Amino acid sequence: MNRRTLLAAGASLAALPLILPRGAAAQAAQITGAGATFPNPVYQKWAEAARAATGIQVNYQSVGSGAGINQIRNRTVDFGATDAPLKPEQLAEANLLQFPTVMGSLVAIVNIPGIENEQLRLTGELLADIYLGKITRWNDPRIVDLNRGLTLPNLAIAPAYRADGSGTTFVWVSYLAAVSPEWKEKVGVGTSVRFPAGTGARGNEGVAGTVRQVRGAIGYVENAYAITNRLVTTQIRNKAGNFVKPSHESFTAAAAAADWSVPGFAANIVDTPGPDAWPIVAPTFILLPTNPTDPARSANVRRFFDWAFANGDALAKELEYIPLPQATKDAVRGAWRNQFGA
Amino acid sequence: MGDVIFEWACKGAGLFVLVLLGAIIVELFIAGLPAFRAFGLAFITSADWDPVQEVFGAGVSIYGTLVTSILAILLAVPLAFGVAFFLTELAPPWMRRPVGTAVELLAAVPSIIYGMWGFFIIAPAFGTYIQPTIIDTVGELPVIGALFQGPPFGTGLFTAAFILAIMILPFIAATMRDVFEQVPPVYKESAYGLGATTWEVMKGVVLPYTRISVVGGVMLGLGRALGETMAVTFVIGNANRISSSLFGPGNTIASLVALEFGESEIGSLKLASLLALGFILFVLSFIVLAISRWLLRSRLKA
Numbered sequence: 001m002n003r004r005t006l007l008a009a010g011a012s013l014a015a016l017p018l019i020l021p022r023g024a025a026a027q028a029a030q031i032t033g034a035g036a037t038f039p040n041p042v043y044q045k046w047a048e049a050a051r052a053a054t055g056i057q058v059n060y061q062s063v064g065s066g067a068g069i070n071q072i073r074n075r076t077v078d079f080g081a082t083d084a085p086l087k088p089e090q091l092a093e094a095n096l097l098q099f100p101t102v103m104g105s106l107v108a109i110v111n112i113p114g115i116e117n118e119q120l121r122l123t124g125e126l127l128a129d130i131y132l133g134k135i136t137r138w139n140d141p142r143i144v145d146l147n148r149g150l151t152l153p154n155l156a157i158a159p160a161y162r163a164d165g166s167g168t169t170f171v172w173v174s175y176l177a178a179v180s181p182e183w184k185e186k187v188g189v190g191t192s193v194r195f196p197a198g199t200g201a202r203g204n205e206g207v208a209g210t211v212r213q214v215r216g217a218i219g220y221v222e223n224a225y226a227i228t229n230r231l232v233t234t235q236i237r238n239k240a241g242n243f244v245k246p247s248h249e250s251f252t253a254a255a256a257a258a259d260w261s262v263p264g265f266a267a268n269i270v271d272t273p274g275p276d277a278w279p280i281v282a283p284t285f286i287l288l289p290t291n292p293t294d295p296a297r298s299a300n301v302r303r304f305f306d307w308a309f310a311n312g313d314a315l316a317k318e319l320e321y322i323p324l325p326q327a328t329k330d331a332v333r334g335a336w337r338n339q340f341g342a
Numbered sequence: 343m344g345d346v347i348f349e350w351a352c353k354g355a356g357l358f359v360l361v362l363l364g365a366i367i368v369e370l371f372i373a374g375l376p377a378f379r380a381f382g383l384a385f386i387t388s389a390d391w392d393p394v395q396e397v398f399g400a401g402v403s404i405y406g407t408l409v410t411s412i413l414a415i416l417l418a419v420p421l422a423f424g425v426a427f428f429l430t431e432l433a434p435p436w437m438r439r440p441v442g443t444a445v446e447l448l449a450a451v452p453s454i455i456y457g458m459w460g461f462f463i464i465a466p467a468f469g470t471y472i473q474p475t476i477i478d479t480v481g482e483l484p485v486i487g488a489l490f491q492g493p494p495f496g497t498g499l500f501t502a503a504f505i506l507a508i509m510i511l512p513f514i515a516a517t518m519r520d521v522f523e524q525v526p527p528v529y530k531e532s533a534y535g536l537g538a539t540t541w542e543v544m545k546g547v548v549l550p551y552t553r554i555s556v557v558g559g560v561m562l563g564l565g566r567a568l569g570e571t572m573a574v575t576f577v578i579g580n581a582n583r584i585s586s587s588l589f590g591p592g593n594t595i596a597s598l599v600a601l602e603f604g605e606s607e608i609g610s611l612k613l614a615s616l617l618a619l620g621f622i623l624f625v626l627s628f629i630v631l632a633i634s635r636w637l638l639r640s641r642l643k644a
Contacts, residue, residue, distance in 0.1 A: 064604030073608065156493045163580030165393070165605025188394035191605045199495050199591040200580030202601065206461070213466040214495055 029300045034061040035068020035081030038167045038222060039284040042102055043081070045315045046308045053311065056304050065167050065191060072096065072287045078294075079301045080287035083167020084191055085266035095290045097339050098264040099332040100283035101305060102312075103255055103322040105223045106171055107246045107280070109231040111211050112138055113153060116232065118245045121146045123237040124179030124271065124279060130218060131159050131176060132183060133197030138216060146237075153216075160210040160219035163200030165192035171282040172220045175270040179279075223251070224320035240275045250278035251322045260328045265335075281322065290339055302336050309333070367624060374618025380611060385618065391582035393602075398615035400622055402582050406499060406592035407626065410574065411567040413503035413588070418511045419560055425511070426518035431540060442519065449512035457576035460505040461497075465577055468504075469496025473589055492587040495579060500588040502578040506570055510563035517559025521552040561634035568627055571596040595623045 033043070040062035047058035063071070065082040072080025073094050080096075091098055108127060110120060126142060129135045135142065138152045162169045170191045177184040187193050201210045204225045211219040211231070223246055226233050235243040244250045254277035258267040269281040286305065292298035309332070313323040324332075377385055377398060388399025425445055429438055473494035481490040492498075525548050533543045549556070571594075579591020580601060599616050606613040 066605035066607055067603075070608045158493055158495060163575070164601040188392075190394040192393045192602060194390075194392040194394070194582055198581070199497055200601075201497075202575055202580070206576070209461060210495075210497070213462075214469060216493075 029055060029297070030057045030059065031078045031297055031300050031304065032059045032061075033068075033079040033081060033286075033301070034063050034071045034077045035287075036065045036083045036167050036284055037062040038083050038104060039081065039102055039321070041224070042312075042316050042319050042321050045319065046304075046312050049311070049315060050304055050307050054303060054307050056300050056307075058304055064165070065170075066165060069287065072289065075289060075293060078292075078297045081284065082287060083282065083284050084170040085264055085285050086287065087266075088263040091264055091287075096287045097290050097335065098266070098285050098287055099305075099335060100260075100265050100267070100285050100324060100328065101308065102316050102324065103251070103269065103281055103283045104320075105246065105251045105254075105278055105281045105322065106168065106175075106220050107223050107226045107231075107233040108236065109208065109211050109219050109221055109226055109233055111213075111215055111217045111232065112155065113215065114151060117230075118233055118235055119147075119150060120234040121237070121243050122234050124175060127236070128176040128180030128183045130157055131161070131195065131197065132180075132186070133159075155216040158210075158214050158217040159195075159198030160207050160214070160217050161195050161198055161200050162192075162203070162207055162220075164202050166203075167191060167282075167284065168204065168220070168222060169193065171270065171280060174268075174282070175280045178268075178271040222320075227320055236279055238275075238277050238279045239271050239273045240277070242275055244276060244278050246278055248317070248320075248322070250276050251281055253277040254279070254281040255322055256325060260325075260331060265328070265332065283324070295340075298340070302340070306333065306336075367621070370617055370621040370624060374614055374621045376611060376614035377618040380614075385615070386622065389582075389584050391598075393612055396611050398612065400595070400615075400619055402584050403593045403595045403598045403619060404622065404626070405584055406502075406578065407568060407594040407596070407623070409499055409588075409592070410503045410506055410578070410594060411564055413500070414506035414510060414567045415560060415564050417503065417507035418514055418563060421507070422511050422514035422518055422559075422563075425515040426522055427544060429519050430522040431544065445512050445515050445519075447512075448508070449516070453509065453570060453572040456505055456509055456573040460501065460573060460577040464505065465496035465501055467496075468501050469494045477589070488586045489588050492585065492590050494589065495591065497577045497579040497591060498587075498589045499578065499585075499592045502574045502592075502594070503588075505573050505577055506567045509570060509573060510566050513566060514559045514563040517562065518552075518556055521555040521559075522548055525551050557634060557637055561630060564630055565627055568630065569596055569623065570594075571600050575600055595619050595626075 040060065043058070043060045047060060051057050065084060068080040069082055069086070071077045086096065086098055108122060112120070122143070123146065126135065136157055138155045138157055144152055170189065173183070173187065173189050173193050177187070177189050187196065199210065201207045204221045207219040208221055208225065208229055208231055211217040221231065233246050235245050237243050253274045254269055254272045257272035257274040257277055258269040260267045265283070265285070267283060269283065271279045288298065288301055309324070309329040316323050381388065381398065385398070385400055386404065387401050389401035390397045390399045391402060429442055433441060473496065476490050477492070477494060481487050529547050529551065530543050533547045538546065574594050575597035578593060578597060580593055580597065581591035582593055582598070583591070585592065599619055602612065602616055606616060
């Protein structure tokens with residue numbers, strides 16, 4: 001008996017008391033997944049709801065995108081999840097199919113005395129220069145120029161970033177690299193990068209805590225996190241030149257403008273051109289083996305996400321995620337059919 | 343028959359530890375080999391840690407590990423000495439039990455608790471009250487001022503060292519107290535009889551008698567400080583840069599490994615570098631242990 005069957009046996013034993021009274025569900029299909037922490041809340045909600053509706057029991061472990069990629073490469077789980085998309089050649093090499101499930105957005109959070117939620121106006125170039133350590137005080141003329149109505153104090157800017165490798169950082173630096181050639185050249189894009197300035201903190205809660213505690217701090221977190229913790233967010237100027245506030249409308253506008261017809265659905269949704277588009281939105285991805293060891297489990301993974309595409313939008317919105325456009329969902333289903341047949 | 347089984351069981355247990363230790367070292371070294379191959383000896387000194395360009399160096403984290411650990415020892419040893427001295431010589435008998443137990447309980451607090459306490463209470467307090475004052479006064483001085491400059495984040499090398507000092511305090515204090523108590527009363531009484539003050543007894547009788555075990559206790563604390571992960575990660579600022587200021591952010595080997603591990607793919611140079619870092623930490627701890635042995639030996643001979 002290898003470790004995996006032992007684990008599976010243990011898991012089914014643990015689930016026994018829950019399943020038994022329901023009789024018919026006793027042969028509940030189990031699937032396991034591991035990876036990104038960013039979509040974890042919505043995957044858990046979907047798993048809970050899908051279990052009642054489809055009988056598929058999803059065990060998702062939010063161990064981080066990198067670990068998720070490792071686990072699906074070794075086939076120790078049925079599906080992997082990652083925030084940073086894999087390149088087509090990486091997918092081919094590991095025999096993986098990649099598809100998006102849901103989108104999320106990032107917001108900038110600040111702690112400046114006298115500045116309230118959604119008041120401060122920033123641009124991508126300014127954010128890049130702040131994180132490059134080139135703009136160091138809040139009363140810098142370039143910031144003051146954009147915020148004529150506000151009194152900005154002569155206070156040092158303390159940029160805070162995620163110290164742990166994370167998909168959140170990947171999306172944030174993708175945006176900075178998209179708007180600032182200097183960022184692209186000097187720092188680049190990755191789940192962890194060499195930040196030229198500022199201080200690192202662990203997890204969303206660490207960044208939020210640092211920003212809350214340090215006067216003059218700026219940080220970046222997922223929108224859902226900013227909302228539930230009532231953090232002070234900013235407006236950001238988008239590609240069309242308009243200052244937009246973080247809202248469900250501006251996020252959806254960004255998603256609608258994205259081009260999904262790229263290999264692996266690795267759509268670039270940062271800095272999209274729509275007039276009302278929020279500039280920092282990103283999809284999160286699932287990795288599914290194209291040569292599954294157990295086709296039945298692989299089919300159940302697809303059934304689960306098919307159910308989520310059809311019924312999961314409301315749950316996703318509740319948690320401040322952005323559902324995929326209908327056309328994208330259909331394209332994903334098409335990719336499944338191409339790969340696995342009906 | 344029973345004796346033979348017992349003998350082999352004990353031998354087995356001893357050998358098992360040895361084999362396990364050896365296996366860990368070898369495994370870490372082999373897994374870290376790609377990093378050593380790619381960067382050579384410069385891996386140890388290079389201050390570059392750039393996951394995007396796949397350039398890795400251990401310089402920053404080795405520096406951070408050493409600075410925080412040594413600073414922690416500098417802060418903790420006088421305090422531990424005071425605690426032990428107080429408990430064995432000065433405290434009224436009814437106070438010894440509660441204070442002694444309190445110090446021992448400090449050792450039982452999980453490190454994540456120290457981390458949260460450091461992040462939510464100590465770091466803001468440092469950043470608001472202590473650091474601005476020091477930056478404006480000591481930071482203005484020539485030469486040593488450079489050690490105390492920069493924005494008052496609250497987190498950083500110094501805060502990490504402070505938290506570490508509190509974490510290792512109970513180990514050092516408990517060792518010191520135990521060995522101070524083992525000094526034969528007749529020695530101390532003779533010294534007192536010759537008219538020595540309490541401090542003179544401490545300096546002239548107790549410390550020389552217990553020197554070896556005191557050094558051992560300090561090394562025990564240092565060993566713990568080198569490898570502490572969770573609490574340090576919360577408060578060190580996690581920046582892969584060497585800053586001249588003690589208030590600046592930094593990184594330690596253990597916290598860097600903990601933070602980056604989840605996002606490192608199998609077979610990547612990053613994972614190899616992290617494992618190589620683990621190997622270096624192992625070697626560092628080994629060196630500390632060796633130095634303490636060497637120190638003890640020279641004292642024994644003297």
